[in-house]
Amino acid sequence: MLSYRRGLDAMPSYDGVEKNYRIKVNANESTMNLPPLVEERVLNRLASLAFNRYPNEEYYSLVEQIAKNFSVEPAQILLGGGSSEIIEKVFHAFGGAGQRVVFPQPSFSMYKIYAKAAESDGVPFDLDENFNLDVDAFISKVREVGASLAVVCNPNNPTGNALTPAQVEKIVVSIDCAFLLDEAYVEFYGRSAVNLVAKYPNLLVARTFSKAYGLAGARVGYMIAQAEVTRMVNKTFMPYHMNKLSLATADIVYQMRDEFVPRLQFIINERNRLAELLKNLRGVEVFPSETNFLLIRLERAEELKNHLESLDIGIRYFAPSAFGLKNCLRISIGTQIENDTVFAAIKNFLGD
């Protein structure tokens, strides 16, 4: 009889479905692999790695680049296995029995799981019917429950909308506890709060290479906060938790990040084009998006998801139990052909 940790069996699992669809627009990945020039440089770099050595050099090389880009000290940067690892560790650093973590819902479904894993109490705060966050009420909630950590995803997954920098700053200044801002999709929005880190010791910003840089497979993310905060959060990581291959890859990608600018613009343009097309379909509600995906609501959402799956198109459907997301579907932005194919399939399904 195996004696697992108490409560482990009751822990929810991440419900991401990973099937290789012909058109895979269910996980907010980049639909394009690395630009050829970047890929060539990555492969050259990987060919000359000292595999026998721990990855110190590669870790600090990437840290220094990121620090330079944001005009912060290297001591203000932590790297993680995707922003997932960063977020999980921040929940641990500010977690523990009796600690409370407040986060909006619907939002990234992992927050409640990380809260549980850190043995904290997750306190979801409901977005309104248009998925807007009532900033004042959120601040009151954080204070009222005496939270040790508040988390906001900006722009928000899966709703797509965003708080303004002024709204973010209002939250930071109005709460005493740590405030983790998850900026996984910020490159598609263009309004980061990283510049506020210098002013506010309670602000931690998590970023990722997975979305805008198309590097979901390499698992690289980073956190920016004041040096004392990174020093403390760093205690929750294993030594050498990042692997050298991913670090070297991200290092080249970051050096060549200008190569990704036209792609970002392309995704934003395609997102806006697809949103307009979908808005013209009867019975389809399209929510505003500042990300690389669109959230839509329509009556026969589950049927549509099944129909698209039968065509080997994977989009994200939310279980009826997911707060506020009844009849909602999330579609990541693909290539022009993929977006047109998805749109035609939806139009056809609706008989529009």
Ligand SMILES: Cc1ncc(COP(=O)(O)O)c(C=O)c1O
């Ligand atoms: C809001 C948000 N945060 C964090 C992540 C984690 O991404 P990664 O671990 O690939 O950086 C995701 C992934 O979908 C996300 O949607």
